[in-house]
Amino acid sequence: MNRLHPFTAISEALGRAASGLMLPLAAVTVLSESVDAVETSWLLVLAPLGVLSGLAYGVAHYYRFGYELTDETFDVTSGVFSRQAREIPYRRIQNVDVRQGMVQRLLGLAVVELETAGGGDTEATLEYVSKAEADRIQREVRRLTAEVDADGDRSAPSPEAEPTADADASTAADASTAADAPTDAADSGRSRPARTLLFELELRELVLYAATALRPGTAILPVFLLAFVSDEGGLLPGFVLELSAALLIGSIVVPWALATALLSAAMTVTQYYGFRLGREGNDFVYERGLVERHSGSIPVEKVQSVTITDNPLQRLLGYAGLWVETAGYGPGDSSASESTVPFAAESRVYGFAERITGLERPQFTSLPTLARRRYLARYAILAAVLVAAAYGVAQVSGLERWYLAAVAFAAAPPAAHLKWTNMGYAVCEDHLVVRRGFWKRRTTVIPYYRIQTLTTRRSLFQRRLGLASVVVDTASSATFSWSAPTIENVALEDARAVHDTGRDRLQTALHERDRDDERSGAFADRQ
Amino acid sequence: MEALHPRIRLFWIAKGAIGAIVLGVGLAAADRWITDVPLAAIAAVVAVGFGLGIAYAVRLYRVWQYEIQPDALYLERGVVTFVETSVPFVRVQHVDTQFGPIERALGLSSVVVYTAGSRNADVRIPGLTPDRARDLQDTLRKLAVESEADDGV
Numbered sequence: 001m002n003r004l005h006p007f008t009a010i011s012e013a014l015g016r017a018a019s020g021l022m023l024p025l026a027a028v029t030v031l032s033e034s035v036d037a038v039e040t041s042w043l044l045v046l047a048p049l050g051v052l053s054g055l056a057y058g059v060a061h062y063y064r065f066g067y068e069l070t071d072e073t074f075d076v077t078s079g080v081f082s083r084q085a086r087e088i089p090y091r092r093i094q095n096v097d098v099r100q101g102m103v104q105r106l107l108g109l110a111v112v113e114l115e116t117a118g119g120g121d122t123e124a125t126l127e128y129v130s131k132a133e134a135d136r137i138q139r140e141v142r143r144l145t146a147e148v149d150a151d152g153d154r155s156a157p158s159p160e161a162e163p164t165a166d167a168d169a170s171t172a173a174d175a176s177t178a179a180d181a182p183t184d185a186a187d188s189g190r191s192r193p194a195r196t197l198l199f200e201l202e203l204r205e206l207v208l209y210a211a212t213a214l215r216p217g218t219a220i221l222p223v224f225l226l227a228f229v230s231d232e233g234g235l236l237p238g239f240v241l242e243l244s245a246a247l248l249i250g251s252i253v254v255p256w257a258l259a260t261a262l263l264s265a266a267m268t269v270t271q272y273y274g275f276r277l278g279r280e281g282n283d284f285v286y287e288r289g290l291v292e293r294h295s296g297s298i299p300v301e302k303v304q305s306v307t308i309t310d311n312p313l314q315r316l317l318g319y320a321g322l323w324v325e326t327a328g329y330g331p332g333d334s335s336a337s338e339s340t341v342p343f344a345a346e347s348r349v350y351g352f353a354e355r356i357t358g359l360e361r362p363q364f365t366s367l368p369t370l371a372r373r374r375y376l377a378r379y380a381i382l383a384a385v386l387v388a389a390a391y392g393v394a395q396v397s398g399l400e401r402w403y404l405a406a407v408a409f410a411a412a413p414p415a416a417h418l419k420w421t422n423m424g425y426a427v428c429e430d431h432l433v434v435r436r437g438f439w440k441r442r443t444t445v446i447p448y449y450r451i452q453t454l455t456t457r458r459s460l461f462q463r464r465l466g467l468a469s470v471v472v473d474t475a476s477s478a479t480f481s482w483s484a485p486t487i488e489n490v491a492l493e494d495a496r497a498v499h500d501t502g503r504d505r506l507q508t509a510l511h512e513r514d515r516d517d518e519r520s521g522a523f524a525d526r527q
Numbered sequence: 528m529e530a531l532h533p534r535i536r537l538f539w540i541a542k543g544a545i546g547a548i549v550l551g552v553g554l555a556a557a558d559r560w561i562t563d564v565p566l567a568a569i570a571a572v573v574a575v576g577f578g579l580g581i582a583y584a585v586r587l588y589r590v591w592q593y594e595i596q597p598d599a600l601y602l603e604r605g606v607v608t609f610v611e612t613s614v615p616f617v618r619v620q621h622v623d624t625q626f627g628p629i630e631r632a633l634g635l636s637s638v639v640v641y642t643a644g645s646r647n648a649d650v651r652i653p654g655l656t657p658d659r660a661r662d663l664q665d666t667l668r669k670l671a672v673e674s675e676a677d678d679g680v
Contacts, residue, residue, distance in 0.1 A: 453612060453618065463609065507598050510617060
């Protein structure tokens with residue numbers, strides 16, 4: 001059994017000691033107010049006792065925590081009073097991530113997180129190990145996973161068995177670095193597979209990305225800041241309030257927009273500074289981050305679906321991002337998917353998608369014009385609601401010209417059209433491609449063999465128009481935050497056709513795939 | 528295609544009735560504490576609720592169908608939104624039989640099929656006799672195991 005880095009004991013002990021101090025402090029202060037028997041002088045005994053037991057617990061915790069890499073499982077034992085022993089089979093591990101905060105970087109420490117499918121939580125967290133040890137674990141787990149995968153009833157991975165294996169070959173071929181040997185899991189044996197650098201985010205791209213990746217979340221913070229600034233009074237001259245409404249709006253909206261953009265850009269830069277993606281054997285490995293450094297590995301075989309995202313600004317510049325979704329949870333990313341290539345020229349992004357999934361650039365089928373009518377109706381209703389709301393406000397607040405809200409109706413047709421033109425789907429040889437969304441457009445590539453369930457749904461209105469929507473469910477955990485890929489509002493017969501094609505191709509794909517590949521399916525194991 | 532057991536209508540009607548009663552109690556509470564709601568209006572709302580519940584149950588029973596196809600479990604259901612779902616056997620993780628208190632009183636149970644999918648993951652077939660439910664569970668489990676060699680996520 002291996003221990004964590006000794007620093008863990010110190011930080012753990014200090015943390016526990018702090019809570020050991022706080023607990024009696026808070027309890028005694030509160031209780032002494034209400035219960036006569038309790039006196040504050042007890043603290044003289046209780047506080048040191050709390051600190052000491054906290055320290056002891058922290059140290060004990062460190063000594064009772066062990067991990068080990070066996071041939072088949074990753075074992076973790078932990079717990080001071082109640083003991084826990086956990087064995088994670090390698091083939092269930094979806095990704096291995098290494099995280100380094102600023103302090104940890106200075107001390108040469110790192111946190112290792114092992115993700116498996118299914119759970120809401122990280123399956124095992126090693127906090128902290130030395131950076132070298134973290135790298136070793138990451139490497140070893142990947143090697144052992146590949147070995148377990150290769151140990152099935154096939155001796156060597158056959159390239160035609162699986163699109164991802166194809167991608168392997170093409171990656172090696174495409175890589176300009178000829179020195180890198182082709183990296184097959186079976187070939188690598190005991191030695192460490194060579195790393196091929198696939199992508200590096202250049203400074204120019206990072207800046208462009210920061211400028212175009214607008215985060216809606218950051219729009220809220222400046223509001224607080226502004227509220228704070230204007231409350232203080234001194235910072236915002238009084239006459240500003242007396243200026244015309246336009247100036248007032250200018251003085252709030254412009255700084256707000258600027259602050260939002262800057263914050264958003266700063267967040268993007270800290271998150272993706274020094275982004276690098278490579279390939280090692282059957283894994284994608286990436287690293288990123290300015291302050292907190294993340295590095296992780298994504299096994300190619302665990303990829304559920306690939307999503308290409310872009311917003312109108314990025315489309316204008318011809319850039320896009322690529323996200324790889326596994327069944328495990330992504331580190332630090334609430335979206336639970338890995339940004340494989342956060343930002344690159346669109347053609348490069350499609351190139352990556354091709355390497356990962358074997359996708360050829362799809363020909364999208366657009367939706368019937370009836371669908372556009374539905375969106376028009378939907379947005380018109382939304383506009384009507386807005387006007388009604390304005391009217392309602394006018395009744396209570398004396399707002400004049402509430403009818404000006406009717407301009408919302410003018411926005412409905414272009415909005416409906418934009419939504420409609422940006423939607424589409426493609427039924428390819430090995431993949432189903434679903435595209436939706438105007439502002440944040442997502443093009444999701446789903447290999448047929450990743451389909452979990454298929455659902456055709458028709459609401460009352462859709463039935464009247466002869467339309468239907470097809471929901472394609474995969475085990476990708478990204479669908480927890482992003483909605484499941486849905487082909488919306490297609491003609492019923494087309495929906496049925498997609499549904500049936502998906503089903504049939506899933507069966508064919510499963511038959512074609514090498515049995516051994518299936519064994520690697522972590523999630524298939526009974527949980 | 529196989530229909531559900533006719534008694535499931537009683538289950539749905541009971542659910543609708545509970546909803547209508549809750550609505551009625553809510554309105555009565557509003558009458559008591561917030562604003563005047565005529566008793567007739569409450570009665571009318573509850574009656575309409577009952578009526579809709581019955582109509583819904585009857586309609587839902589008529590559309591609810593399921594079938595074990597060669598490669599997948601296929602279901603059709605839904606009154607307002609009509610839904611057709613295919614669950615390939617290879618994707619079946621495990622199969623449960625379940626029943627709530629009302630179902631139990633009616634002598635019915637449900638089969639719930641779990642997949643690794645993240646949305647629409649649980650597929651429930653209600654309104655089965657306990658025997659049929661166990662039977663279906665066994666069948667699905669067998670079919671899932673048979674096709675399991677091909678499985679992967």
